[in-house]
Amino acid sequence: MEEETLSLTDKETIPAKIGVIGEASLDSPLLLKDRMEYAVCTPFGKPSDVLIDGEIDGVRVCLLSRNGRQHDIMPTNINYRANVWAMRKMGCxxxxxxxxxxxLRDDIHPGSLIIPHEVIDHTTRRAQSFYDGAVGSPLGVCHIPMNPAFCDRTRQHLLSAxxxxxxxxxxKGTVLTMEGPRYSTVAENNMFRKWGADLLSMTLCPEVTLAKEAGILYASLGLVTNMECWCAQQQIATTHEIIYTFRKYAPTLQNVLLSAIKYIGDEDWAEDILKAKVLVCSNFANSK
Structure with missing residues (x-):
């Protein structure tokens, strides 16, 4: 990450801007004022799609479809580093x-909204850090702390919304991210449950880690689309059924996001933004 000079005066110069990373066609119900599309270049390649910039209720917002607007990028092949870096470059x-x-739990049913508080990264093929030593990447190593995994204040605004x-x-919920695109087996489900996982995802990690490494305040709003295969009481859902459930509850997600955006935009985040940047700088190792 580029070196930044941090001081108390930064509190007066950092306006809040909210990036939204989500599913395909995320932007269709969200009416942005002064909407502009940007093809953003990053040291890590291209993001999943163009970034859509604008305002919602006077709050600066930037939207990105994680899997592409045609949902044509499988979870492993998503360029998570480019996506998060592009959000940072846009000032989010x-x-x-x-x-x-x-x-993975009896008391968490399809249609439930979850604001997770913890993650388990079970992926194996994804770039986990911006600091990889490659040409064009920032120099050094960042040993970023992951407790808490999410920004609690931002999570609270999602709950209030x-x-x-x-x-x-x-x-509350612990989400295990698996590689995908296949679904897991019963044996894997049983193992994940013993590890303390409540939910499975294919896309939460390493996005959450990279956001913290970028000094961005990050929170997830999740929709439960199906029970995993360990649950013998319910027939295993097909991909088409999962997509149907998502589309059924998508307006709920959109409405909560819209309300949360307004809540966040109404408050002063200068101290939180500064602390997120200091966290990165204080855990950065470089010989220089």
Whole structure:
């Protein structure tokens, strides 16, 4: 990451801007004022799609479809580093991510909204850091702390937004990210459950880690689309059924996001933004 001079005066010069990374066609119900599309270049290649920039209720917002607007990029092949770097390059101080989850618990049902608090990264083929020593990457190594994994204050705004709209959202959940694109086996489900995982995802990691490494305040709003195969009481959902469930509840996700964007835009985040940047700088190792 480029060196940054951090001081208390930065509090007065960092406006909040919210990046939203989510599913295909994310932007269709979200009406942005002064909408512009940008093809952003990064040291790590191209993001999944163009970034859509504009305003919602006076709040600066930038949208990105994680799998591409045609949903044609499989989870492993998503360029997570380019996506997060592009958000940073566009000036985003926050990222609100939408994710689809499958349930590993009896009390978490399809249609539930989850604001996860913890992650387990079980992926094996994805670049985990911007600091990889490659040409064009930032120099050195960043040993970024991951406790807490998400920005708690941003998570609280997602919960408040859901509550105000009379949508119940669970404010706790441990999400294990698997490689995909295949679904997991019963034996894997049983192992994940013993590890303490409540939900499965194919896209939350390493996005959450990279956002913290970029000094961005990150939180996820997840929709449970199906029960995992360990649950013998329910027939295994097909991909088409999972897509149907997502589309059914997509307006709920959109409405919660819109409300949360307004909440976040109404508050002063200068201290949180500064702390996120200091966290990166204080855990950066370089011989120079």
């Amino acid at each position: 101080t926050h990222i609100l991510a939408t994710n689809t989850f499958s349930s 859901a509550s105000d709209l009379d949508f119940h959202a669970q404010f």
